[in-house]
Amino acid sequence: MKKRLILFILLPLLLLVSCGDSQPIxxxxxxxxxxxxxxxRIVATSIGHTAAxxxxxxxxxxxxxxxxxxxxxxTTNRHTPVQIGTDTDWTNVAAGGAYTVAIKTDGSxxxxxGNGHSxxxxxxTTERHTPVQIGTDTDWVRVAAxxxxxxxxKTDGSxxxxxxxxxxxxxxxxxxxxxxxxQMGSDTDWVGxxxxxxxxxxxxxxxxxxxxxMNLVGQLGLGDGTITxxxxxxxxxxxxxxxxxxxxxxLTMAIQSDGSxxxxxMxxxxxxxDDTPIQIGADADWLSVATGNGLTVAIKTDGSxxxxxxxxxxxxxxxxTTNRxxxxxxGTDIDWVSVSTSYRHTAALKSDGSxxTWGDNTWxxxxxxxTxxxxxxxxxx
Numbered sequence: 001m002k003k004r005l006i007l008f009i010l011l012p013l014l015l016l017v018s019c020g021d022s023q024p025i026x027x028x029x030x031x032x033x034x035x036x037x038x039x040x041r042i043v044a045t046s047i048g049h050t051a052a053x054x055x056x057x058x059x060x061x062x063x064x065x066x067x068x069x070x071x072x073x074x075t076t077n078r079h080t081p082v083q084i085g086t087d088t089d090w091t092n093v094a095a096g097g098a099y100t101v102a103i104k105t106d107g108s109x110x111x112x113x114g115n116g117h118s119x120x121x122x123x124x125t126t127e128r129h130t131p132v133q134i135g136t137d138t139d140w141v142r143v144a145a146x147x148x149x150x151x152x153x154k155t156d157g158s159x160x161x162x163x164x165x166x167x168x169x170x171x172x173x174x175x176x177x178x179x180x181x182x183q184m185g186s187d188t189d190w191v192g193x194x195x196x197x198x199x200x201x202x203x204x205x206x207x208x209x210x211x212x213x214m215n216l217v218g219q220l221g222l223g224d225g226t227i228t229x230x231x232x233x234x235x236x237x238x239x240x241x242x243x244x245x246x247x248x249x250x251l252t253m254a255i256q257s258d259g260s261x262x263x264x265x266m267x268x269x270x271x272x273x274d275d276t277p278i279q280i281g282a283d284a285d286w287l288s289v290a291t292g293n294g295l296t297v298a299i300k301t302d303g304s305x306x307x308x309x310x311x312x313x314x315x316x317x318x319x320x321t322t323n324r325x326x327x328x329x330x331g332t333d334i335d336w337v338s339v340s341t342s343y344r345h346t347a348a349l350k351s352d353g354s355x356x357t358w359g360d361n362t363w364x365x366x367x368x369x370x371t372x373x374x375x376x377x378x379x380x381x
Contacts, residue, residue, distance in 0.1 A: 036060065036081045036367075036381050039353025045292075045342040046095035046145070048363040051102075052081070055353055057088035059102060063365030067098040068129030069113030075129065079364030079371065081380065084131065094195075095342070096145030101152075102131070107138035109152065109181075117148035118179040119163035125179075135181060146195035146247075149213075151202070152181065157188035165198055165213045175231050184233065196247030201254075202233065203245055209236040209254060217250040218275025219265035225275065236264075237277060248291030249343075253298075259284040261298065281327065292341040297348070298327070303334035305348065314375030315344045315359035321375060331377065348377070355381040 037054035044051050048064030060081040061070040068075055071084040092103040099113030099120060110131040111120040118125055121134045143152040149163035162178040192203030199213030199220060210233035211220040218227070221236040245254040251265040254277065262277040289298040294310035297317075306327040307316035314321055317330045339348040345359035345366060356377040357366040364371050367380045 038381055040349055040355045040381060041353065042093055043338065043340050043347045043349055043355060044093050044095040044100075044145075045340045045345060045347050045365070046100075047097060047343045048365050049095060049098075049100075050345075050347055050357065050365050050367060051093050051095045051100050052347070052355060053090045053093055053102075057090055057105070059084045059087070059090040059093060061100065062367040064098075064363035067114035067127055069095075069098050069100050071100060071112040071129070071131050073130050077363050079367070080369045081367050092142055094143045094145040094150075096150065096195075097147035099145065101134075101143045101145050101150055103140045103143055107140050107155070109134040109137070109140045109143065111150075114148075117164035118177055119145070119148045119150055121150060121162040121179070121181050123180045137181075142193060144193045144195040144200070146200065147197045149195065149198075149200070151193045151195050151200050153190055153193055157190050157205070159184045159187070159190045159193070159202060161200070165200065175229075192245060194245050194247040194252075196252065197249045199229075199247060199252075201236070201245050201247050201252055203242055207240040207242050207257070209239075209242045209245055210234065211236050211252070215275075217266035217273040219247070219250050219252050221252055221264040221275060221277055223276035227273075239277075244288060246289050246291050248296075248341075249293045251291050251294075251296075253280075253289045253291045253296060255286050255289060259286050259301065261286040261289060263296075266294075288338065290339045290341045290346075292346075293343045295341060295344075295346075297330075297339050297341050297346050299336050299339055303336050303351070305330040305333070305336040305339065307346075310344075313344045313360035313373045315341070315346055317346060317358040317375070317377050319376045353381070354379055 039055040040052045042053040051061040062078045062081045065077050072082050089105040091105050094101050101111045112128040112131045139155040149165040152160045160181040161184050162181050164177045189205040191205050201211045212230045212233045214229045216227050241257040243257050253263050261280040264277045267274050285301045287299045287301045295315050297307045308324040308327045311321050311323050335351040337351050347357045358374040358377045361373050368378050
């Protein structure tokens with residue numbers, strides 16, 4: 001596979017995951033207190049909302065809430081984090097198009113928000129404004145949410161799917177909408193999952209990548225020169241040394257065991273898709289990566305944070321709104337441990353558990369008590 005740098009600037013697609021900003025965190029309404037947990041351990045971003053699990057196991061959400069995706073029993077947007085219920089046994093959370101899915105320590109699966117495509121998996125299309133348990137199984141370990149489809153893993157390594165992976169696209173009517181969790185195949189060696197707007201990618205224990213869903217810009221990485229979608233997983237290339245993968249909007253990013261970073265799908269423009277993995281630069285010290293709507297944010301093994309692609313609304317966090325063709329470091333801090341980016345906003349955690357956000361803030365999804373965009377990281381906890 002040819003090595004070269006690429007420009008990550010996507011045309012807007014229909015969508016439906018340092019230096020701090022010195023501006024103070026001021027709540028806009030008395031009903032939205034600025035007091036939030038001091039530390040978090042997981043954060044997930046979606047189009048207009050963010051969800052996070054605090055160190056004490058409580059779950060919090062903020063931003064757009066028109067479909068009840070925050071889970072606080074209302075449809076009121078929140079500009080600062082609000083706790084969802086009082087339980088403190090949450091272990092995993094994923095933010096979808098207008099819904100949220102999470103797992104508790106007992107292995108039970110819960111979901112809330114929009115459900116027009118059965119993405120909650122409760123067997124209905126009824127919108128839920130508070131968490132509802134999905135089935136009775138208690139062996140769920142990981143979950144990922146797309147625009148309107150959900151993918152999850154169980155403790156036995158089996159892969160489960162539900163919802164509508166077409167993402168509202170009018171084609172592929174033969175692909176069923178799945179209303180409850182349904183096992184995909186019979187393999188039990190799955191160890192990683194990720195979902196984009198309308199595609200999904202999964203990682204096996206032996207380092208192989210498999211993808212399925214829409215493929216209009218080569219986001220499945222099949223290398224066959226077609227844009228044919230796949231209803232069932234198809235292997236991505238022949239490499240067997242993948243260690244992590246993240247899917248965005250028409251784009252997939254993955255890291256190999258040597259620390260190199262690779263990408264495929266819509267790269268420079270809607271007219272320049274690449275359906276085979278290509279390496280991003282020559283660095284081999286990438287630790288984790290997140291990708292959204294034309295932007296990518298990644299962490300290196302030294303704890304530094306890097307971003308590139310579309311910088312609309314300051315989503316790259318470099319203090320500007322200038323698009324970047326190659327990775328630029330975000331600030332100078334080297335204590336970043338995880339990052340999530342979605343449509344045009346980003347959230348990341350540092351080793352001390354502090355939570356930072358930046359980018360688009362139309363619905364208050366940054367959680368800083370305002371609806372003002374931020375061009376550099378602002379601390380939320």
